[in-house]
Amino acid sequence: MYTQLVSRLLFPLHESLKGHTSTALRDSLDQSQWLSADDIADLQLHNLRKFLKRIGQQVPWYRQLYSELGFEPDKLSSVNDLQILPLMDKSLMRSQQDLLAADDAGPLSRFNTGGSSGEPLQFWVGKARKSHDIAAKWRATKWWDVDIGDRELVVWGSPIELGKQDKIKLLRDRIFRSQLLPAFEMSETHVLEYVAKIRRYKPKMLFGYPSALALIGSYAKRHDIRLDNIGIKVVFVTSERLYDNQKNIIEEVFGCSCANGYGGRDAGFIAHQCPAGGLHISAEDLVVEIIDPEGNPLPLGEMGEVVITHMATHEYPFVRYRTGDLARLSKQSCSCGRGLPLLESLEGRTTDFLIARDGTVLHALSLIYILRDLDCVKEFKIVQETVQQIHLQLVVDDRYNAALEQQIKQGFRQRLGDVEVLIKQLTQLPREPSGKFRYVTSKLDVSWS
Ligand SMILES: [Zn+2]
Incomplete structure (x- = not known):
């Protein structure tokens, strides 16, 4: 009814x-x-x-x-x-x-x-x-x-x-x-x-x-x-x-x-x-x-x-x-x-989970949104190497600066806890052999069962 x-x-x-x-x-x-x-x-x-x-x-x-x-x-x-x-x-x-x-x-x-x-x-x-x-x-x-x-x-x-x-x-x-x-x-x-x-x-x-x-x-x-x-x-x-x-x-x-x-x-x-x-x-x-x-x-x-x-x-x-x-x-x-x-x-697109310092499982989109709203970021790739360390590859234009870099690092730390964020600027990001681009990858194991 x-x-x-x-x-x-x-x-x-x-x-x-x-x-x-x-x-x-x-x-x-x-x-x-x-x-x-x-x-x-x-x-x-x-x-x-x-x-x-x-x-x-x-x-x-x-x-x-x-x-x-x-x-x-x-x-x-x-x-x-x-x-x-x-x-x-x-x-x-x-x-x-x-x-x-x-x-x-x-x-x-x-x-x-x-x-x-x-x-x-x-x-x-x-x-x-x-x-x-x-x-x-x-x-x-x-x-x-x-x-x-x-x-x-x-x-x-x-x-x-x-x-x-x-x-x-x-x-x-x-x-x-x-x-x-x-x-x-x-x-x-x-x-x-x-x-x-x-x-x-x-x-x-x-x-x-x-x-x-x-x-x-x-x-x-x-x-x-x-x-x-x-x-x-x-x-x-x-x-x-x-x-x-x-x-x-x-x-x-x-x-x-x-x-x-x-x-x-x-x-x-x-x-x-x-x-x-x-x-x-x-x-x-x-x-x-x-x-x-x-x-x-x-x-x-x-x-x-x-x-x-x-x-x-x-x-x-x-x-x-x-x-x-x-x-x-x-x-x-x-x-x-x-x-x-x-x-x-x-x-379809693949989106992974990341693991925060305290063990919280985070949806990868929570980091993507931090980057998505910055106009100067053209492409990005996030790799969680360990629970303490994140590698971020960026393709940016000339509006990118040190203050924005700090803002990104802070945003990541708010989500993940006290982690090291290593940022590398590239002119182009490498693709996977399949041609498919994975923009977030975690090397940590988030198991399903
Ligand atoms: Zn049908």
């Missing part, structure tokens, strides 16, 4: 007051997911033409580009024609950021991301895109019989988001029954408090980083505390690669399926897993391309870098945006009957 009140009345009201169209969008996504694969491809092409036409008129950077290329969105005959437009990476986006906001954009919110490559990016998000991302997540949780208004615990934690936990937000979260467990301080005491909270709160869904949820699961198991008998329907994980050992411990301890959701703050909600196992792309609003290291598009079934075009971003476009993540587009269709295309073999 309460869930229906929230899902049908309170949340839609809240969204329309914010100027979001997520309720109508979700209704339309609920319908279109059952179209045939061909009909979804037609709808996608139609939406792509409309989106590209709009940014060609309203976004200065694309206006200029189209005229240089002689590009006419009306003549787009398939999504492959997107290849006429250049790939967009973080450095290009950073250098052109003033030309990327649409002339007709409504109010935009600023976002930051460390991204999978560890290069920080600042970008802006409009209401259309927020509405899409909410609607896409809402549709996917409904696949698991979880609706907005059902009790949800979110294991998450950007310090910025935590800072916004003012009274209104707390009240809103209470009404919508979504509560936050901060994922940064994963000491045994904290994790056991989280386990107790999960037992008390009896959420229908858990949502968050697989590493953090697997850690919670492994502590509960070690202390023989059951979490499989309180009615959790699904554990949705996102933002990091989901490893098999994490999936196993999550499913065993929480007594439900662990569903993967692929997306990021920058790229948006890209793909979600359904109960039949398919990782469905939100293709009505997203085009996913897979490219080789030289930037050439790869055929279905081949592994490469994920590039996305998000068609709800006409106010601040993400067109052929390189995510740095590796995956392949599937040739298969899903047995659930949805016509949405599938992604597979997702080698």
Whole structure:
């Protein structure tokens, strides 16, 4: 009853007051997911033409580009024609950021991301895109019989988001029954408090980083505390690669399926897993391309870098945006009957834990955020050598100075305790042999069980 009140009345009201169209969008996504694969491809092409036409008129950077290329969105005959437009990476986006906001954009919110490559990016998000991302997540949780208004615990934690936990937000979260467990301080005491909270709160869904949820699961198991008998329907994980050992411990301890959701703050909600196992792309609003290291598009079934075009971003476009993540587009269709295309073999970004001097297990993002907000830091790599020593490699511009260096060291020590922070400036950071960049590595062992 309460869930229906929230899902049908309170949340839609809240969204329309914010100027979001997520309720109508979700209704339309609920319908279109059952179209045939061909009909979804037609709808996608139609939406792509409309989106590209709009940014060609309203976004200065694309206006200029189209005229240089002689590009006419009306003549787009398939999504492959997107290849006429250049790939967009973080450095290009950073250098052109003033030309990327649409002339007709409504109010935009600023976002930051460390991204999978560890290069920080600042970008802006409009209401259309927020509405899409909410609607896409809402549709996917409904696949698991979880609706907005059902009790949800979110294991998450950007310090910025935590800072916004003012009274209104707390009240809103209470009404919508979504509560936050901060994922940064994963000491045994904290994790056991989280386990107790999960037992008390009896959420229908858990949502968050697989590493953090697997850690919670492994502590509960070690202390023989059951979490499989309180009615959790699904554990949705996102933002990091989901490893098999994490999936196993999550499913065993929480007594439900662990569903993967692929997306990021920058790229948006890209793909979600359904109960039949398919990782469905939100293709009505997203085009996913897979490219080789030289930037050439790869055929279905081949592994490469994920590039996305998000068609709800006409106010601040993400067109052929390189995510740095590796995956392949599937040739298969899903047995659930949805016509949405599938992604597979997702080698998403990896985020590790670090161990503080007092033994506290910290989410690596807690250090990443310190660097992410500094404009002069172009790239970084953090290596925890021992519990006393951290190596930090930086690529910086000329705004970097001794005071900022002190600020970074202090920030690290606040999180890790009294550690030695050795900073080395480089012109370029080395990549792993796979081409994948791990921006945080701990040489210490944080075991899962
Ligand atoms: Zn499916």
